[in-house]
Amino acid sequence: MLVIAGGAGATVAADGTSVPGPGFGVVAAIIGLWGLATLIPGLALLSRRLHDGNFSAWFILLGLVPFLGAIALLVMVLMPSNPQGHRFDGPEAVQQASGYRA
Secondary structure (H helix, E strand, C coil), X not given: CHHHHXXXXXXXXXXXCEECCCHHHHHHHHHHHHHHHHHHHHHHHHHHHHHHCCCCHHHHHHHHCCXXXXXXXXXXXXXXXXXXXXXXXXHHHHHXXXXXXX
């Protein structure tokens, strides 16, 4: 997408390097803002889906492992729901995770 935005109105300098067009900065900013705006909801959705399959949300960190981490996350997300995943729901899950007892 950025290549297309930079290509419109792009010129070539005297030394042969490409100079992006005027729309490049605007499109880059819009794509950057969209990425930041969807990062947190995407992680929250992935966390909910992992909890639904009875996996800890810490497995999201597998995505940092190149190639194999993404495949492992995809497999976990595609697994069917597990009723034991309800242990992550409700206030008792927060109490259990924090060690606080009322």
